[in-house]
């Protein structure tokens with residue numbers, strides 16, 4: 001507002017202006033909450049995987065309210081004035097302010113649940129959906145309280161001077177509720193949301209880079225830098241650098257004794273790192289024990305299967321979920337494992353030792369999957385198996401990638417492992433000597449000669 005406008009505008013219309021602004025923002029927010037309902041329904045009823053970018057933008061939009069207020073709730077001028085003029089509203093205002101702060105936390109949780117839902121789809125859908133319902137309910141309640149109680153009370157009790165101050169704050173950029181710059185950002189985000197919303201939900205349906213997860217694919221999941229490890233005096237890994245991005249299959253090939261299994265055990269935390277660093281999703285792993293790593297999603301299928309031969313197939317699978325405790329969810333996962341590997345259902349009461357090599361490999365993988373891996377470490381899953389079974393195992397690995405699991409695959413069967421891989425590394429006597437995309441390695445002269453026998 002210019003100086004003249006300010007002088008020209010009588011106090012009454014000043015309060016009207018302010019209230020109109022708030023009501024407009026509320027209406028905008030309310031429509032977005034409706035959209036969230038529709039998107040949620042689309043996900044639950046039509047089993048459509050959520051559009052992560054759209055959800056994320058919506059969360060950004062809502063966070064605008066909560067984040068700014070989070071830093072300094074007392075800066076909402078309207079609340080401040082009302083608290084002074086109508087002390088009986090103090091309790092409600094404190095609650096609403098707390099709602100902003102809580103909302104900020106809930107949004108963080110929602111973002112995480114959305115991420116889980118994307119990477120474990122369709123698992124994680126229910127948790128995300130429930131949290132979403134609780135969130136939208138709380139938000140609607142918040143708006144109703146502001147519209148139904150706060151604004152009417154403000155109309156009744158605030159003086160000309162109060163409205164003057166509120167309007168003043170509104171014109172400044174920093175008012176967390178409706179400073180001009182804040183509102184500018186709202187508008188921008190809202191525009192983005194509308195353009196991304198599918199046409200059948202009333203948006204423009206602009207095609208956008210499919211999902212945040214697609215961008216996520218480029219995100220580092222595991223980063224190993226300068227890793228050195230030894231057995232006694234003998235150094236086995238020499239300054240190994242390896243990066244695994246989320247969503248990738250990365251293959252590691254190398255001759256007998258190169259140190260492949262040792263590297264996997266170092267990632268699992270079963271073999272100590274002498275030097276170098278290892279970070280998983282940005283977190284330093286040096287002080288994280290092997291059990292915790294499993295709970296965080298780093299799960300290894302060891303070389304030679306190593307199933308518990310004297311336990312039943314079912315008990316072997318349940319052991320995979322030991323970090324998760326027994327729950328209906330675990331039983332549900334057991335069912336899923338049986339649909340993925342029907343042979344395991346058939347043999348669920350057999351001792352694992354009675355299974356063929358291929359069946360044992362499936363059991364070993366099923367057991368690892370029961371731990372809900374984010375990063376699955378496979379140590380020579382095809383070793384000693386007949387070609388038909390090898391194909392089956394590799395197909396399973398491809399499916400796991402589709403389910404959003406990131407895979408680090410150690411193989412001597414280099415041609416198949418590299419054909420499957422997004423990227424690959426060649427390990428020779430403890431050092432990475434070649435790295436590149438799966439295709440690059442397959443056509444690399446040296447790799448062809450040494451590992452593909454061509």
Ligand SMILES: Nc1ncnc2c1ncn2[C@@H]1O[C@H](COP(=O)(O)OP(=O)(O)OP(=O)(O)O)[C@@H](O)[C@H]1O
Nearest residue numbers: 231236254255256257258259260261262263303412
């Ligand atoms: N527990 C151990 N104690 C001492 N040395 C070991 C131990 N385990 C492995 N080694 C040695 O460390 C080196 C790397 O072994 P590692 O098992 O990691 O190789 P690999 O690439 O997995 O081989 P393979 O293809 O045979 O599985 C080898 O020289 C091996 O003899």
Ligand SMILES: [Mg+2]
Nearest residue numbers: 260261262303
């Ligand atoms: Mg090995």
